[in-house]
Amino acid sequence: MLAFRITLVGAWVAITVLSIHAVATLGPTDGSVFFTDFSNGWRAQTNGDFVAFILLAMAWIAYRERTFPRVLLALPTVLGSVYLLPYVFVATYTSRGRFAALLLGNARGGLSVN
Known part of the structure; x- marks a missing residue:
């Protein structure tokens, strides 16, 4: 689990640096x-793939969280990896390092929700 967490942090730092560079050069609304x-063609495929990833990530968070107030955690996923990577990082701790609980949520992954 430690290697997975290190990968999440590294990916988050990389995407955050790229995002800051993009905003600095193109502006926040471009x-x-x-x-x-x-x-x-290829850019459409890449962008379409990204949109599909965002929708899948939102559906996964909604499935994992189960209750409506916590399902709202899925909404910021439109920010992409800038939001999703920290969410998964925190989830690795709340799941106590168990991949079933990480993927399915604590209640479905065999951990009691306290």
Whole structure:
């Protein structure tokens, strides 16, 4: 589990640095590049894959959390890995290092919710 957590932190640092660079060079509201790239074949595939990943991640968080107030944790997933990686990192601790509890949530993964 330690190697997995280190990977999560490393990936989060890398994506955060890339995001800061993008905002510094293009500005925080220049999302037009994302939407206009759908006219280019490979960029459309990459962006479409990213959108599918975001929807899958939101569905996974909603499934894992079970209760409506906690399902709202899925909404910031539209931020992508900047949000999802810290969520998974914290979940590795709340699941007490058990992968079944990490993937399914504590109640479904064999841990009691205290």
